[in-house]
Amino acid sequence: MMRLTYANGKDEYELLGQLRDRGEAVDKKVSEAVAGIIGDVRARGDEALREYTARFDGYCPEDLEVSRDEINDALSSADPEYVQALLSAQENITEFHTRQKHQSFVDMKANGVILGQRVRGLHRVGLYVPGGTAAYPSSVLMNAIPAKIAGVGEIVMVTPPGRDGKPNPDILLAAAICGVDRVFLVGGAQAVAALAFGTGTVPRVDKIVGPGNIYVATAKKLLYGTVDIDMIAGPSEILVMADRSANPRYLAADLLSQAEHDPLASAILLTTDEEIARETIAELGRQKAALSREAIIDQSLSGYGAAIVCRSCSEMVELANLIAPEHLEVVCENPMEYVGKLDNAGSIFLGQYAPEPLGDYFAGPNHVLPTSGTARFFSPLSVDSFVKRSSFIYYTREALEEAKEDIVRIANSEGLSAHANSITVRFDEQAL
Numbered sequence: 001m002m003r004l005t006y007a008n009g010k011d012e013y014e015l016l017g018q019l020r021d022r023g024e025a026v027d028k029k030v031s032e033a034v035a036g037i038i039g040d041v042r043a044r045g046d047e048a049l050r051e052y053t054a055r056f057d058g059y060c061p062e063d064l065e066v067s068r069d070e071i072n073d074a075l076s077s078a079d080p081e082y083v084q085a086l087l088s089a090q091e092n093i094t095e096f097h098t099r100q101k102h103q104s105f106v107d108m109k110a111n112g113v114i115l116g117q118r119v120r121g122l123h124r125v126g127l128y129v130p131g132g133t134a135a136y137p138s139s140v141l142m143n144a145i146p147a148k149i150a151g152v153g154e155i156v157m158v159t160p161p162g163r164d165g166k167p168n169p170d171i172l173l174a175a176a177i178c179g180v181d182r183v184f185l186v187g188g189a190q191a192v193a194a195l196a197f198g199t200g201t202v203p204r205v206d207k208i209v210g211p212g213n214i215y216v217a218t219a220k221k222l223l224y225g226t227v228d229i230d231m232i233a234g235p236s237e238i239l240v241m242a243d244r245s246a247n248p249r250y251l252a253a254d255l256l257s258q259a260e261h262d263p264l265a266s267a268i269l270l271t272t273d274e275e276i277a278r279e280t281i282a283e284l285g286r287q288k289a290a291l292s293r294e295a296i297i298d299q300s301l302s303g304y305g306a307a308i309v310c311r312s313c314s315e316m317v318e319l320a321n322l323i324a325p326e327h328l329e330v331v332c333e334n335p336m337e338y339v340g341k342l343d344n345a346g347s348i349f350l351g352q353y354a355p356e357p358l359g360d361y362f363a364g365p366n367h368v369l370p371t372s373g374t375a376r377f378f379s380p381l382s383v384d385s386f387v388k389r390s391s392f393i394y395y396t397r398e399a400l401e402e403a404k405e406d407i408v409r410i411a412n413s414e415g416l417s418a419h420a421n422s423i424t425v426r427f428d429e430q431a432l
């Protein structure tokens with residue numbers, strides 16, 4: 001295995017370690033500050049929420065909730081072609097996620113026993129949408145659509161106000177399209193705390209989803225348990241596997257698409273062909289100079305980028321499974337052959353015409369994916385992320401009597417005589 005660097009000189013395994021650490025960076029100072037904000041919002045509710053909004057966002061709107069009229073206006077005043085693009089994306093995302101839906105079931109056995117599982121949407125979910133340049137309408141779709149399909153009772157969105165105290169119109173538009181129920185202009189750790197505890201204004205939710213900066217992510221981590229959370233999404237990642245059939249121009253474009261997200265984003269090329277590696281590196285230089293986010297791209301490529309020349313396709317597969325990337329492109333001949341071998345990736349893009357941004361915006365699968373190597377054990381955001389299951393059991397007297405001895409034996413082996421008694425009391429007058 002040989003490594004051609006975009007800009008630095010680390011070996012493959014040092015790079016892997018760094019990719020994981022990015023997602024785990026816990027800043028003690030930030031944790032302390034966030035714990036303080038959480039405690040304050042819990043104790044003082046809206047008063048604290050307003051104070052932090054004014055301090056961190058520079059302005060606190062009189063009414064923290066965006067009115068229904070304002071949400072509807074975002075839809076009526078938007079560019080119709082943009083609305084149509086979002087509606088087309090919505091259709092694909094809805095179709096894909098509908099396939100994920102699990103039904104409740106009831107199993108009625110011949111002896112009168114009834115067993116079942118009820119699947120229901122969470123009652124109320126909070127959707128965090130970042131402010132600033134990373135406010136992505138597409139992320140509103142990716143969070144709200146599976147929540148709707150799951151049957152969530154109410155979707156409450158929070159997003160920081162802009163410096164003018166107003167919401168981002170594209171975010172409001174996406175909220176209107178997806179049927180988000182309520183929108184509040186609050187952000188940061190204080191918004192997460194408000195959703196977790198409820199304040200006079202912001203209602204308490206069962207689960208908080210959506211990405212955010214270090215303050216938001218730390219608040220979600222600290223409040224997990226008080227409220228459920230989706231995941232802590234770290235900086236974006238793309239890993240591309242390419243053989244000699246690949247086009248370096250496309251490879252570079254796809255790597256840059258994720259590098260532009262964040263200075264901590266990672267863009268790595270694995271290839272069996274040294275010439276492809278060299279040409280892709282040349283293309284990266286040429287294309288990035290023409291893009292608007294060159295400074296971010298430079299930091300991302302030099303910090304967490306690499307082109308690695310592998311001895312074989314199976315070595316590429318081995319390395320891909322080790323890295324467990326958020327996005328994995330397979331730009332090889334017969335890409336379908338790889339699907340069953342790639343165990344650790346958030347989302348896999350197959351062939352020359354499935355570039356990563358297709359998944360970010362349009363194809364249908366979710367773009368909220370595990371990062372920093374957590375694709376080893378986490379899955380993409382899905383309808384399952386928004387449901388709760390309860391099982392139920394009905395037994396007849398006869399069925400319980402038949403099971404009695406087995407249950408009592410197991411209870412006694414655990415030394416739990418009250419458990420055993422709860423069974424025998426129903427059949428034995430002499431029991432307690």
Ligand SMILES: NC(=O)c1ccc[n+]([C@@H]2O[C@H](COP(=O)([O-])OP(=O)(O)OC[C@H]3O[C@@H](n4cnc5c(N)ncnc54)[C@H](O)[C@@H]3O)[C@@H](O)[C@H]2O)c1
Nearest residue numbers: 056130131132134160187188189211212213215216233262
């Ligand atoms: N993985 C994904 O899919 C994805 C998508 C979109 C955005 N993101 C990430 O979301 C993040 C967005 O960050 P952002 O800052 O633009 O928006 P944000 O909404 O996450 O954070 C803004 C809030 O941070 C708080 N804050 C700022 N400085 C603070 C301080 N000193 N102390 C306490 N609180 C403070 C403020 O309350 C402010 O409202 C980026 O890191 C981006 O990479 C990830």
Ligand SMILES: N[C@H](CO)Cc1c[nH]c[nH+]1
Nearest residue numbers: 136138139236237360367
């Ligand atoms: N690629 C991002 C997740 O890593 C999601 C996104 C939103 N908009 C564009 N891209």
Ligand SMILES: [Zn+2]
Nearest residue numbers: 257258261360
């Ligand atoms: Zn993206």
